[in-house]
Amino acid sequence: MSAKKLFLSYFIFLAFIYIMYLAFFNPQIATEPLKYDSPTLFYDYKGVTHTHSKVSSGSGSIAEIAEAAKAAKLDFIYITDLNPFDHNQETQEGRYGDLLLFVAGEYSYLDSKVLNYHNKTSSHLQSPGRVQVTFSDLFEKSNIPEEYGWFVLSHPFKPGYRWNGEIPEGLRGIEIINLKSLWQRWWLESKASFLWTFAIFPLNSRLSLVRLLSNPVKNLRLWDDLNKQDRLTLGFVGNDAEALTKIFNKYPIEFPDYQTIFAMASNHVLLKGELTGEFSSDKEKIQSALAAGQFYLSFDFVGNPKGFELYLEKDGRKIIAMGREVDIEPPAELVINVPENVIVPVRITLVKDGEVFMTSSSKNTTVNLNLPGHYRVEVKARVPLPFPDHGRWVPWIYTNPFLVRQANN
Numbered sequence: 001m002s003a004k005k006l007f008l009s010y011f012i013f014l015a016f017i018y019i020m021y022l023a024f025f026n027p028q029i030a031t032e033p034l035k036y037d038s039p040t041l042f043y044d045y046k047g048v049t050h051t052h053s054k055v056s057s058g059s060g061s062i063a064e065i066a067e068a069a070k071a072a073k074l075d076f077i078y079i080t081d082l083n084p085f086d087h088n089q090e091t092q093e094g095r096y097g098d099l100l101l102f103v104a105g106e107y108s109y110l111d112s113k114v115l116n117y118h119n120k121t122s123s124h125l126q127s128p129g130r131v132q133v134t135f136s137d138l139f140e141k142s143n144i145p146e147e148y149g150w151f152v153l154s155h156p157f158k159p160g161y162r163w164n165g166e167i168p169e170g171l172r173g174i175e176i177i178n179l180k181s182l183w184q185r186w187w188l189e190s191k192a193s194f195l196w197t198f199a200i201f202p203l204n205s206r207l208s209l210v211r212l213l214s215n216p217v218k219n220l221r222l223w224d225d226l227n228k229q230d231r232l233t234l235g236f237v238g239n240d241a242e243a244l245t246k247i248f249n250k251y252p253i254e255f256p257d258y259q260t261i262f263a264m265a266s267n268h269v270l271l272k273g274e275l276t277g278e279f280s281s282d283k284e285k286i287q288s289a290l291a292a293g294q295f296y297l298s299f300d301f302v303g304n305p306k307g308f309e310l311y312l313e314k315d316g317r318k319i320i321a322m323g324r325e326v327d328i329e330p331p332a333e334l335v336i337n338v339p340e341n342v343i344v345p346v347r348i349t350l351v352k353d354g355e356v357f358m359t360s361s362s363k364n365t366t367v368n369l370n371l372p373g374h375y376r377v378e379v380k381a382r383v384p385l386p387f388p389d390h391g392r393w394v395p396w397i398y399t400n401p402f403l404v405r406q407a408n409n
Helices: 003-024 062-071 088-092 128-139 179-189 191-200 205-212 217-228 258-264 279-291
Strands: 043-048 076-079 094-096 099-103 105-109 112-117 150-153 171-178 234-238 245-247 251-253 266-271 295-298 309-314 317-320 325-328 332-337 346-352 355-360 364-369 373-384 391-399 402-406
Touching: 062 076, 062 094, 062 099, 062 258, 088 099, 094 279, 099 279, 105 128, 128 150, 171 179, 171 217, 179 191, 191 205, 205 391, 217 373, 234 266, 234 295, 266 279, 309 325, 332 346, 355 364
Parallel strands: 043 076, 076 099, 150 171, 171 234, 325 402
Antiparallel strands: 043 266, 094 099, 105 112, 112 150, 245 251, 266 295, 295 391, 309 317, 309 332, 332 364, 346 355, 346 373, 373 391, 373 402
């Protein structure tokens, strides 16, 4: 055998070994089996709030989406088809096994997309023209009538759909994480890395996605700026799930599938009481918690976040912090706990009014709060990666903000 053929054989052999190494590499951050127990103080229910069916831009029926959501171990899901003016899907709300399925909508407004949740009337959702007129009027109100529900801005910085100008008070929240926008940003920033990640996705989907994960810096900056205006603005994960990709903008394929998208990231609602199994009662609990900001955002494929806790402790009372406006007499203690089964280094960052207030590498952190202001928490994990990488700090958890006011004496 010639030296050239021998070298080629060794190269092919080593490439095969490396591919197998990548296929079976587990970027583990917690001991197995992962804990699915509820936290000590709260019940943790996770869900997806931005999903498209085949009625609009998705590939699946509601029944198929519900099956994928159950396979991804979601507790609740919202169907948010684009401009669903006939409102026929509302009759399909209900319990699908252990899954709560709700129907909302995403609507084209100016150059952007806006999600409308929990509306009790559809009078403002009858046609594209009606949407433009009524949304413009509603968004200028600080207190939108309850019957219209509440509104969340989708992917505020997505090319072609950017919000222009000041964000009005009527928008209750924004998507801090939008998975479709993240993929597009990954492609624009590093095409070579994106293609390599795409190539190893069939072998090890979790590893490929962890490699590309980065902080949504612009979205976080916008979020902090809005909250500094003394308006409590909620942040959401938007999966923007369609299970439909077009190759060269022409050939549609069902990739990635709904289950994969649902397992990537979600919104985790914290409740003091369990869901009962009765649909109308459980719907009220989930929707009230979301409207109050009583939830955190998680890249679930990094690691199972159940066991995460964030609460204020004052005079023996434990107060769910997220989404709250709390009057306290400093000092009060903020308690931050990450799941006990995490085996990698973590970095907890407490952000106050858009600036880093403190950082901690402890899984159980207590902070004395002496200053009023808007606070939120970020958690990063150092995920092990295969050769030639050794490890990378990746975003994992973001909490909704809370406002601490100094109590009047």
